[in-house]
Amino acid sequence: MRIATWNINSVRLRQDMVKRFMAEHQPDVLCLQETKTPDELFPRDAFLSLGYKHQHIHGMKGYNGVAILSRIPLTNLSIERWAGKDDCRHIYATLPDKTELHCLYVPAGGDIPDVALNEKFAHKLTLLDELSGWWKNKSAHETRKILVGDLNIAPLEHDVWSHKQLLDVVSHTPIEVEKLGHLQKSNGWYDAVRHFVPADQKLYSWWSYRAGDWAASNRGRRLDHIWCSKPLISSLKSTKILREARGWEPKPSDHVPVIVDFA
């Protein structure tokens, strides 16, 4: 069972790139973030011929938007709304073995890491708090669940190119790392990617568009994650972060696909 997640930064602009990824890497389920399109304009048909006929999409005009594209049946298609907004950041569905799969897009949070000065940062922290409370209340840590998405936080020292230089930069501040830790604790979530890659090794899934030469400067961050609940840890088989996709022509996303294989 191959699960993949990718912040695609416009699914309409990059639908051929999504198809390339599907053809070359054969995910059973692909979760997308930042689809940036209302549901009626989502290119559903483009993915049907490759076998992704089970589709759970939830988008809006211009911003955000999430999608689950699957070759295996999805049931209980659900949408959640957080922090008093209806901004298309969280959907989930049930896989045939009853595993609940969540596709999440956490707000980037703006530039200033201060809730008093920056309401986008406050929104980010509020959403994380609400999600933590939600899973805590469910208290069903022993059920099979997978959480994937652009969480817009790089929690570990080697999830960023320079821990010291990014301590005040939104995505790697101590308060965000703490909130993400609470989220992880709320359901006993386990980092399925770091399971395979030791914490002292650099690992990135995003490189800014603003760098002159992203590959040469290599100032990346690991913002995209795949987590699983405890019962799935023993099924973990392998992982891959598709760095090369950052260079895909003609116009790459600034994020690359993250893949985990489960038995």
Add this chain to the structure above:
DNA sequence: ATGGTAGCGTAGCTA
């Protein structure tokens, strides 16, 4: 300390 690029949609917001 500053400014650098990209997408949507055609100004300015968000990332």
